Ligand SMILES: NC(=O)C1=CN([C@@H]2O[C@H](COP(=O)(O)OP(=O)(O)OC[C@H]3O[C@@H](n4cnc5c(N)ncnc54)[C@H](OP(=O)(O)O)[C@@H]3O)[C@@H](O)[C@H]2O)C=CC1
C-alpha cells in the first residue's frame with residue numbers, strides 16, 4: 001500500500017455519510033492513500049446506509065450519539081459532510097467535543113470558514129473545500145481554501161487527501177462560490193447534456209446501449225482532447241465544424257436556444273445559490 005506519509009497516522013472521521021462522503025472514501029481507498037481502518041463514517045440515523053458502507057468499504061461506522069462523540073473526539077481530521085441545512089445543529093454539538101490540533105475539513109456548499117468557526121465556538125483550523133462526485137474514481141476537481149489557523153502539515157494532509165482523488169486548486173475563499181458553479185455542480189450539467197444526447201440517439205434508431213456507449217466515449221474523448229492538446233475549446237470546435245455541414249447546423253440550433261448564455265447563467269445561479277445556502281445557516285444560527 002502506497003501510504004502518503006502525512007495521512008498515514010491520521011484517523012479521518014466523516015461526519016455525514018452520504019454520496020459525497022462515499023465518493024471521497026471510495027477514492028481514498030481505491031488510490032490506497034488511506035486504509036479502511038483509518039476511516040470512520042457517521043450519520044444521523046440511517047443504519048441501513050451505514051451497514052452498506054461498512055460492508056462495502058470495511059470502514060468503521062456509527063449513528064448512536066455516544067459512539068459518535070468518541071469517534072469525533074479521537075479523529076485527527078473531521079470531514080463535515082452533511083447538507084447545509086443540517087450543519088448548524090451538527091456543528092453546535094461538535095464544538096464542545098473538539099481538542100487542540102484537530103483539523104476540520106468542510107465539504108459543505110456555501111458555508112464560510114468564519115461561519116464554521118462561529119458555529120463551533122472557537123477559531124479551529126478549517127479547510128473549506130468544494131469537491132465533486134468524480135472523486136470516487138480518482139477524477140475529481142476540488143477547490144480548497146485554508147483558514148489562517150491551519151498548520152503547514154495540516155495543509156499538506158488536505159492536499160494529499162484531495163490530490164489522491166483528482167486535481168486540486170487552492171483558491172481565495174471569495175472564489176469558492178463560482179468554483180462551486182463550475183466544478184462542484186458541473187458534472188450534473190454534463191450528465192444533463194449526455195441524457196439528451198442518448199435520448200436523441202435512441203429516437204434516431206440506435207440501441208440504448210449503442211447510444212450510451214457512443215455518448216460516453218464522445219464526452220470522454222472531447223475532455224481528453226482538451227486536456228492532452230492544451231487547445232482552446234473554440235479551436236477544437238472549429239476543427240469539427242465544416243462550413244455548412246452537420247455540426248454547423250447543430251450549433252445553429254443551440255445558438256437559437258441561447259445555449260452558451262444559458263450555461264453561463266446556470267453556473268452563476270449555482271454560485272449564487274451556494275452563497276444563499278451558507279447565508280441561511282448563518283442567519284438561522286448566529
Ligand atoms: N453531492 C455532491 O455532488 C456534492 C456535495 N457537496 C456537499 O457535501 C455535503 C453532503 O452532500 P451529499 O453527500 O450530497 O448529502 P447526502 O444527503 O447524500 O448526505 C448527507 C449525510 O449527512 C448526514 N447527516 C445529516 N445531519 C447529520 C447530523 N446531525 N449528524 C450526523 N450526520 C448527519 C446524513 O445522515 P442521515 O442519512 O442518517 O440523515 C447523511 O449521511 C453537502 O453539504 C453538499 O453541499 C459538495 C460537493 C459536491
Ligand SMILES: O=C(O)[C@@H]1CCC=N1
Pocket residue numbers: 109180184185
Ligand atoms: O447541489 C449542491 O448543493 C451540492 C454542491 C455542489 C454539488 N452539489
